[in-house]
Amino acid sequence: MNLPAQAELSTARAGQDAAARGSGIECADPTPLLEVRDLRVAFGAQTVLHGLNFSMAPGEKLALVGESGSGKTVCALSLLGLAQGARVSGSARFQRATLPGKHGPGAVVDLLRLAPEPLRALRGQDIAMVFQEPMNALNPVFTIGEQIAEVLRCKRGLNAREAWAGAVALLADMEIDEPQRRARAYAHQLSGGQRQRAMIAMALACRPRLLLADEPTTALDVTLRAQILDLLERLRQRDGMAILLVTHDLHLVRRFADRVAVMERGHIVEQGVCSDLFSRPAHARTRALQGSAPQRDPTEASSPAPAEDAVRATQLQVHYLVPRAGLLGWFRPARFDAVQDVSWRLPAGRTLGVVGESGSGKSTLALAALGLLPFAGELAVFGRPWAVSPAQDLANRRALQVVFQDPFSALSPRLHIQDIVGEGLRIHAPELTAGQRHDRVLAALKDVGLEEAQFPGLLQRYAHQFSGGQRQRIAIARALVLQPRALVLDEPTSALDASMARQVLALLQKLQAVHGLAYLLISHDVAVIRAMAHTVLVLRQGRVVESGPVDTVFEHAQHPYTQALVQAAL
């Protein structure tokens, strides 16, 4: 859009080449774009970053990888002085663009020592940031166009008309169709992918030299993730900016980054060129992250298929009523069909995977199977249809239990573990004495690998005293205490770190082998389905796109949608 960017492009290319020739551990460019030395961050008495060292050449793509809590987001925020209440020390020397200001052309500034005012001027101008959840990062009361135009007016001094034209042009650059119309839309009127594109447009409004992308695709559907990354790559090549990608997702890193820095508990434990690091990981954490693709170990289907069906659905339909616009719509709401004419069967002791992007109706299908949503069609649990009032159908409830996605909201924060896990027994086996119930609860917890010896006072603890993976185990124990014969697993590992997810999946496979459980596994992640399922159902907009044995469906995907899902997981 303007000329300096063209000039930068050539320097960026040079830097990129230099980086490519470099040793790999440190970039060889004599004047790195960003050089972070001994970055330490503490909140109160707690130190979260223990002296990070890394540097980035102009135009380079560096990925900070680590599990949640490793400090990668704090690192990005502290560079921009956005880590609230943090004590930051160390240095982060950043080479500014050849633009006005006291520092003169190409001056080097220390981001950590810059006064608030110049640092504010630098944000957005030289360094921009893209956040994980665009819905929260965009202001809901202004249109997308207004928000982008505001950046252009403030940072580049354009007048209102120029700024609006610039905003539309930027949206066009982001490959949003109908940019003129979209510029007049509010955040909630856009899809997730469009919102993230708008966020990126805002971040890139001033052609920054460095883009900090904090989990830019985590909130998006799998099929959209690749698109956003490709877009970032094209923009990087065009503008020559460097990208610091903060993520926990190794797929993204492998696909996107030049170099990788692996973080663990506030330390960078290993960094190097992407391909080297993945072929020859030196540190255990890197290997752990890498080995986190789930392993397949279910009871293989070679044994004859069991005669009994754990759950059988025929012509299942679920619809919601959604209010329409206008006063009349309030009285005659529109009908939204979340699941339409879906038939499937889950044989006893087997796993049926249901895969699809968000909004495809897979969670609705799970809730209907559990008798928690009104549905049309037939649903039978071990041959027994749900009672007219499913809430009181204790026999079916006992046979079919559920594990939800988010282990934090799935356990009541005000109940002891004993009460959480024992809840089912109080309802289904009120004749048990306190002692018997206690024993059953302990047995269920032992089943999922939580024992009193390891966690003193286990039963009297609250859920918040456990990590995400442990909480998910507790949620599984709550389901298992009734000795059900089938489980609905609604995205059981999506909220967990990769290595935790792998452990939970292994546990689920073991439990299936031991107890002969049938699983209805809901996931957006083809890798999880591949590892666990015997048969699979691909859902899109409430309809079955493909179904069949897991190998057949994924190896020889017929439908482009299935192919996109498979592609996204590679």
Add this chain to the structure above:
Amino acid sequence: MYALTRPSTVWTRFRAKRSGFISLLLFAALVLASLGAELLCNDRPYVVHYQGQNYWPLWHDYPETVFGGDFATPTDYLDPFIREQLGKSGNWVVFAPNRYGAKTLNYFAKAPSPAPPSRDNWLGTDDRGRDVLAQLVYGFRVSVLFALALTLVGVVLGLLAGAVQGYFAGALDLILQRAIEVWSSMPELYLLIIFSAVFAPSVGLLLGLLSLFGWMGLADYVRAEFLRNRQMDYVRAARALGASHAAIIWRHVLPNSLTPVITFLPFRMSGAILALTSLDFLGLGVPPGTPSLGELLAQGKNNIDAWWISLFTFVLLAGTLLLLTLMGDALRDALDPRKERSA
């Protein structure tokens, strides 16, 4: 978001905020003292030793004839003649610290009422000759007990209405919301005036009337919390286990929805005290003769030159409300999950 604060942490953080904690201690001390008002301010002595015998006027009525008087009426221990009798050698008497009750009329006062503070009446008397200090102590007790009862009823009704609306949502919520809107637009003060004209005024009637309207604000907050929490996966899990609605509300949703209830408790208390005081001030409150802060304020207004009536009532009222507000403030901070990190 759902990182709810543990009760133990709340208590630690509440204690850490000094102003709130000190307010709590002071308020508790005041309430305890006012509960023993009969021992602090009473025109009857604890014990009288008269002619070798012990008498317990706090618990028994003794006619004047017992102490050498002429009539069979209950003894007035402020009567100079009786004092003289009790002061004779061999007799002794233990009085309460303040020798006047809330309703005591001193027929033997040295100064015309309203009398300024003196050795006899430490905070003066009102225009009917009653001791202001005694009035304040008893009036405070009435106010606090009334406010506690009103808050309790309001919380129970508010929780009930909010829980039903929030948990069941949908059409029931819609209907109840409209009903509450209609109900809340009833003119409360008119109703009070009408009822006080029709029925004999009493504390119970007042409590009932105020309770009818006092729960709606809280119900809104509880409803919002329930609407949020009913979507949580732990509620879904409980439903999948087959728990009944009552069990889910009681065991799962309610404990996680109490934050606004607890936070608003002190503010509701101070609101209730203020409501009672202003109704008393207008003469629509507790029946005449009941010690009350509002009535004292009204007297202060009618006797502008008797500064002691308004001043001391004002100090007590303002102090009480301040203590409650400080407590509420500390409680709100202690329960605020956003303060988790900075605390």
